[in-house]
Amino acid sequence: MITGIAIFAHGSAVESANEAVRGVVRQFADSGEFELVEPSFLELGQPNLGGAVARLIERGAGRVVVVPYFLTLGKHLQRDLPKLVDEQRALHPGIEFHITPPLDGHPSLAAILVDRARAALSCPMQAVLESYRELAPGVRHFNFAVPSVERLDFAAGQFVSLSHDINGKHITRAYSISSAPRGDNRFSLCLNLVPDGLFSPFLFAMQPGGAVAMQGPLGTFTIRDPRREMIWVATGTGIAPFRGMLDAWLALPRAGRGAVTLVFGARYPETLLYRDDFAAAAAAHPDFTFIPTLSRPPESWPGARGHVQSHAIAAIGERRDVQVYICGLKAMVDDLRAQLKALGFDRRQVVYEKFD
Secondary structure: OOEEEEEEEOOOOOHHHHHHHHHHHHHHHHOOOOOEEEEEEOOOOOOEHHHHHHHHHHOOOOEEEEEEOOOOOOHHHHHHHHHHHHHHHHHOOOOEEEEOOOOOOOHHHHHHHHHHHHHHHHOOEEEEEEEEEEEEOOEEEEEEEOOOOOOOOOOOOOEEEEEEEEOOEEEEEEEEEOOOOOOOOEEEEEEEOOOOOOHHHHHHHOOOOOEEEEEEEEOOOOOOOOOOOEEEEEEHHHHHHHHHHHHHHHOOOHHHOOOEEEEEEEOOHHHOOOHHHHHHHHHHOOOEEEEEEEOOOOOOOOOEEOOHHHHHHHHHOOOOOOEEEEEEEHHHHHHHHHHHHHOOOOHHHEEEEEEO
């Protein structure tokens, strides 16, 4: 009996992540152990498990082994995968099906983690500053490249950790990436100068050609499902991840993305970072709404006034099926999360990142 292998992954809104899974499947097939190997995804990627099974049967498989590309036995493997396999058994009664355990517990995993840790310590990546521009007083947009890689893979909304020895101390700071993946080794940051700080003065003193040690990209503040309607809420430099997320969202087909409302708060008009970019996107795309609001507006300010929390709640209205993303100072994030909880939002509907 011919055996077919269906590698089963979760799937991602970031297509490069799905392509990475397909790359693993190709390596699996190239090992020569099994002739029939197909990728499959739970969601956000193609084909789904049914499509992979149909392809394997079409290629002659009489037995299908489903290999989860998951680390642990979470809800998707306890609940979703058995249900999907039972559906395939019902559709293909003459085919034998098996499900393997997830990757958790395999001795090779520890070795991989040790190898990654050694690599990070022995040869950290270097981010080289290419250019910068002033966004507002004390706020700067930085453009970096990573010469050691041809392509820097990340999801819009993630962050990098930069480190340097300053005054005899090894200092590390995390900064949200303010650009979307472009298929090359470049990324952008947006940060403010803290005059009595340690790391931001070092970065603001850098000139093009200067380098800084980097780890990442890291983090989970990323779009979970671009098909859902979303409310994005930011204050100050918390707008940085949303700039990259907007570019990534706009790159999706119109039919494959839910509407987005961005509520962005600042004190003064000149501190509404990337204001022109967001306003232009809103003018060009009817499914993107931009609501800038000022807490200390001049009399001539024609837009929204007050803190972002009230405007975010107003944008949500009576809806309870939207996904809310929040980034900014801890006090704002905690307050808005509490209000959303009181309105009945499930914690899984609220994605946040906060800083002091």
